[in-house]
Amino acid sequence: MAGREAGLLRRRDRNVCRSRYQDCVAVATNPNVFCNGLAYYPPNPHQHIVTRVLDAEGHGDLVKVLIATDGPTHARVRSMLSMPFSPSRIAQMESAIDGIVLEQLAPLVSRGRAEAVSEFALPLPVNVIAHLFGIERASLGHLARWATAYVDIIYGRAKDPDDAERIGRDFADYQNFLTDLIAARRDASDNLVSQIIKARTPGHEPFSEPELLAIFVQLMNAGTVTTTDAITSMMVHLARHPGELSTLRSSAEPDLALRRYIEELLRMYPPQRGQPRVATEDTILAGVAIPKGANVFLSWHSANHDQAMFGRTADDFDAQRSNAQRHLAFGHGVHTCIGNALARVELKCVLRAFAQHIHALCFEHPETQLEIRPDLYLPQIARLPVRFDSARPNGAAR
Numbered sequence: 001m002a003g004r005e006a007g008l009l010r011r012r013d014r015n016v017c018r019s020r021y022q023d024c025v026a027v028a029t030n031p032n033v034f035c036n037g038l039a040y041y042p043p044n045p046h047q048h049i050v051t052r053v054l055d056a057e058g059h060g061d062l063v064k065v066l067i068a069t070d071g072p073t074h075a076r077v078r079s080m081l082s083m084p085f086s087p088s089r090i091a092q093m094e095s096a097i098d099g100i101v102l103e104q105l106a107p108l109v110s111r112g113r114a115e116a117v118s119e120f121a122l123p124l125p126v127n128v129i130a131h132l133f134g135i136e137r138a139s140l141g142h143l144a145r146w147a148t149a150y151v152d153i154i155y156g157r158a159k160d161p162d163d164a165e166r167i168g169r170d171f172a173d174y175q176n177f178l179t180d181l182i183a184a185r186r187d188a189s190d191n192l193v194s195q196i197i198k199a200r201t202p203g204h205e206p207f208s209e210p211e212l213l214a215i216f217v218q219l220m221n222a223g224t225v226t227t228t229d230a231i232t233s234m235m236v237h238l239a240r241h242p243g244e245l246s247t248l249r250s251s252a253e254p255d256l257a258l259r260r261y262i263e264e265l266l267r268m269y270p271p272q273r274g275q276p277r278v279a280t281e282d283t284i285l286a287g288v289a290i291p292k293g294a295n296v297f298l299s300w301h302s303a304n305h306d307q308a309m310f311g312r313t314a315d316d317f318d319a320q321r322s323n324a325q326r327h328l329a330f331g332h333g334v335h336t337c338i339g340n341a342l343a344r345v346e347l348k349c350v351l352r353a354f355a356q357h358i359h360a361l362c363f364e365h366p367e368t369q370l371e372i373r374p375d376l377y378l379p380q381i382a383r384l385p386v387r388f389d390s391a392r393p394n395g396a397a398r
């Protein structure tokens with residue numbers, strides 16, 4: 001490591017990491033200087049193999065939308081998606097999501113134990129997406145494999161020609177599935193897919209077919225991978241602090257208690273640990289020179305634990321924290337996660353179901369045995385064996 005200055009880590013390979021809250025906000029609100037679009041799809045010596053496979057078996061390289069764009073191009077897509085993902089629209093789905101959560105949870109509670117990742121945290125967001133998109137759950141059996149291929153592409157992770165072939169084939173399957181889905185839902189009117197297809201705003205052209213494909217890839221990934229991590233983190237926290245479900249049940253304002261608890265969970269354990277940017281010009285941030293072309297990593301996790309923002313107890317969980325909602329778990333600025341309202345509702349439904357149907361949650365094995373999959377952006381717990389004490393409490397949160 002070359003140096004550490006005022007919350008900034010600098011490396012000899014022109015990579016820098018911002019860890020202070022105010023610096024992350026400053027970078028995220030200045031997309032002209034710190035570009036989001038240039039940070040994705042980095043050069044990879046095997047990318048031509050991925051492209052060849054996609055051209056032959058899928059629909060070619062994705063056009064760039066949302067996280068891979070900035071400026072007017074990004075603003076157009078965000079504005080057209082704002083209505084389908086508005087908090088008021090998502091709130092109407094809460095009852096349906098409650099039902100999906102209980103359907104998924106009930107047999108596990110009855111059994112008394114579960115491998116929480118594969119049996120709950122992973123399939124739950126997939127089943128919610130299936131409901132919102134109006135598709136059969138069974139058709140999403142390969143979503144984890146497809147999502148991995150997409151992440152490998154946007155971060156340029158093909159390790160060798162064989163790996164590039166694998167990425168290309170898996171992602172071609174993903175493209176073909178979504179292309180068929182878009183065609184089947186184009187004339188429908190009762191699900192999120194058709195709402196997005198028909199999205200219109202004054203002065204903007206409707207989405208093209210390549211844009212729709214790229215949009216649905218990003219929405220499917222964001223709606224499953226990060227939500228799985230957030231649910232897993234919630235369960236780890238509850239297993240560490242088994243008395244907190246009782247505290248939630250005894251709240252005089254249960255809905256408010258659930259929402260506050262979720263915001264503090266997101267602050268403590270952001271599902272995406274950070275995001276990259278690329279400097280478009282030589283600049284100075286917090287007195288430190290950042291050269292044009294430097295890769296800047298914004299550490300949402302570190303920013304969420306910054307004492308300058310969250311006080312001396314920033315490393316402690318406090319469900320009564322007055323400013324917890326100012327966390328950066330969903331990013332900040334124009335690239336704030338467009339599905340944040342949906343994620344919040346899903347987490348609220350999960351936490352409410354836990355409070356209603358589980359007396360306590362505990363680890364099946366010592367926490368030190370948890371298997372963590374390391375990743376700069378999305379480190380994940382691979383397996384989480386847990387046990388449930390399902391004694392039905394009185395006065396469950398509602």
